[in-house]
Amino acid sequence: MSRYAVLLSLAVIWIGNPGELVRLQKGENIISYNPAQLCFSNRSFAFGVATAAYQIEGGWNASGKSESIWDRYTHTHPEWVYDHENADVATDSYHKAKEDVQLMRTLGVQFYRFSISWPRILPEGFNNKINEDGVRYYNELLDELEGNKIGALVTMYHWDLPQSLQDLGGWTNPIMADYFVDYARVLFQTFGDRVKTWLTFNEPLTFCHDGYGGGDAPGGRASGLEDYMCAHNVLRAHGMVYRMYKEEFDKDRQGYVGISLDMPWMEPASPSAADKTAAETARQFLFGWFAHPIFSTQGDYPPIMRQRIDAISRRQKFARSRLPSFTEAEIINIRGSYDFLGLNHYTTNLVKPGTGKISLKPSYDDDMGVKLTVNPKWPKSNSTWLRVVPWGFRKTLNWIKNTYNNPLVVVTENGVSLEKGLDDAKRVNYIDSYLRSLHAAIYKDGCDVVGYTHWSLLDNFEWMRGFSERFGLFEVDYRSPDRTRTARRSAHYYATVAKTGCLPDKHDYKY
Numbered sequence: 001m002s003r004y005a006v007l008l009s010l011a012v013i014w015i016g017n018p019g020e021l022v023r024l025q026k027g028e029n030i031i032s033y034n035p036a037q038l039c040f041s042n043r044s045f046a047f048g049v050a051t052a053a054y055q056i057e058g059g060w061n062a063s064g065k066s067e068s069i070w071d072r073y074t075h076t077h078p079e080w081v082y083d084h085e086n087a088d089v090a091t092d093s094y095h096k097a098k099e100d101v102q103l104m105r106t107l108g109v110q111f112y113r114f115s116i117s118w119p120r121i122l123p124e125g126f127n128n129k130i131n132e133d134g135v136r137y138y139n140e141l142l143d144e145l146e147g148n149k150i151g152a153l154v155t156m157y158h159w160d161l162p163q164s165l166q167d168l169g170g171w172t173n174p175i176m177a178d179y180f181v182d183y184a185r186v187l188f189q190t191f192g193d194r195v196k197t198w199l200t201f202n203e204p205l206t207f208c209h210d211g212y213g214g215g216d217a218p219g220g221r222a223s224g225l226e227d228y229m230c231a232h233n234v235l236r237a238h239g240m241v242y243r244m245y246k247e248e249f250d251k252d253r254q255g256y257v258g259i260s261l262d263m264p265w266m267e268p269a270s271p272s273a274a275d276k277t278a279a280e281t282a283r284q285f286l287f288g289w290f291a292h293p294i295f296s297t298q299g300d301y302p303p304i305m306r307q308r309i310d311a312i313s314r315r316q317k318f319a320r321s322r323l324p325s326f327t328e329a330e331i332i333n334i335r336g337s338y339d340f341l342g343l344n345h346y347t348t349n350l351v352k353p354g355t356g357k358i359s360l361k362p363s364y365d366d367d368m369g370v371k372l373t374v375n376p377k378w379p380k381s382n383s384t385w386l387r388v389v390p391w392g393f394r395k396t397l398n399w400i401k402n403t404y405n406n407p408l409v410v411v412t413e414n415g416v417s418l419e420k421g422l423d424d425a426k427r428v429n430y431i432d433s434y435l436r437s438l439h440a441a442i443y444k445d446g447c448d449v450v451g452y453t454h455w456s457l458l459d460n461f462e463w464m465r466g467f468s469e470r471f472g473l474f475e476v477d478y479r480s481p482d483r484t485r486t487a488r489r490s491a492h493y494y495a496t497v498a499k500t501g502c503l504p505d506k507h508d509y510k511y
């Protein structure tokens with residue numbers, strides 16, 4: 001059995017230290033790579049599970065919590081959600097935090113990624129009024145995690161903007177960045193003694209593109225305009241929060257702030273030069289839009305976005321580009337505003353050039369100018385957008401490594417939706433095959449990845465798809481008042497991985 005010692009500049013996620021349950025610590029590490037066994041070094045790698053506030057908590061108006069844009073959206077237009085459902089109760093985790101932590105204990109995971117609900121902490125949206133019950137809820141969750149030696153990786157914003165702030169324009173209003181800084185400061189002051197690893201935003205691509213450019217909450221439906229405004233203010237807000245944290249709260253550099261960005265792999269539909277170029281353009285529009293300003297050495301938007309959107313805006317007779325411009329000071333503030341990259345990765349698309357036709361109506365899709373398809377042979381999931389393509393994970397991680405000088409990465413989401421049922425052999429296969437791809441990216445290619453988070457701990461409210469798409473390691477019975485949770489086969493599989501740090505040599509479930 002041959003062993004390779006691979007010297008990697010890795011960061012260590014340090015788990016189980018009293019008082020500092022999750023800690024990302026930069027340093028040098030020697031990893032033993034044993035190709036026969038496929039283990040992730042225990043000391044330098046951590047396994048976790050993820051959820052988000054709106055998708056699991058329920059208690060939508062409990063004890064001082066105000067309305068979020070998703071409450072407003074699902075209450076006023078139930079017909080826009082696939083099964084006409086809302087997350088008023090969801091998995092009732094507002095009342096079941098302790099039970100959820102016990103589920104994690106059985107999994108043996110080292111950390112929990114959850115999000116804090118802005119309208120539960122600041123009902124007005126502003127920091128002039130703090131809702132004590134919201135603080136109590138997250139304090140109890142954090143205490144419970146600490147008592148069970150499970151680290152916390154906390155997302156500040158997973159799409160549930162207070163409706164009061166949306167009434168002011170939400171993320172299209174530049175002042176939202178200041179209010180987000182105020183909110184973040186409350187979080188650092190209130191929970192920062194225990195939480196050392198933070199994510200500012202979850203998937204700005206999704207909530208800016210689908211929420212402001214499309215019909216998801218808040219339903220801006222102004223593609224090519226509001227989506228760019230949203231992204232612009234979110235990037236400004238991210239940079240401002242990062243700098244504020246370092247100046248006001250993190251003098252000893254013990255804490256870590258990142259952002260979760262989603263990247264489906266963009267594979268050229270053929271080896272032709274045109275398809276290769278289209279695939280790279282798609283990567284820049286989908287991922288570079290947010291990553292280039294933060295993670296590249298130059299900063300600012302990707303040149304290809306600047307070029308295309310400026311040119312198309314001119315052809316549409318706009319007096320200025322629909323893609324806003326950063327000031328020089330903003331570029332500098334945003335550039336390098338990270339301690340790690342949170343990566344959400346699920347699937348892969350094939351890319352070729354679009355028709356090249358530009359309508360007068362602004363459109364992000366026209367601006368990007370590509371056509372996305374899938375290979376019909378790729379196994380399906382229960383979500384139309386999600387095909388099972390494990391090799392795309394490795395390619396994504398390598399592209400990030402090569403494009404942004406091998407940043408420290410925590411995989412903050414990866415998972416698959418399937419039918420109801422406890423015997424989810426397909427999920428076991430999905431996780432196992434994606435982890436093999438991840439393992440190769442780390443130990444063969446030298447990608448600096450220190451953590452993997454499975455989406456999701458349990459079935460939950462899947463946004464526009466309601467409860468119809470299930471991503472959980474634990475199944476939730478929505479008909480029982482108790483929202484009973486039951487371990488699926490995949491929970492047993494994932495527990496083996498999380499506890500041993502190794503992929504089982506054999507498992508019997510095939511796609």
Ligand code: PNW
Pocket residue numbers: 052055202203206262264344346347385413455462471
């Ligand atoms: C993520 N894509 O969204 C979200 O962060 C979660 O809240 C959500 O439940 C989960 O994935 C499953 O959908 C995504 O099209 C939405 O590639 C779309 C994509 C990826 C992630």
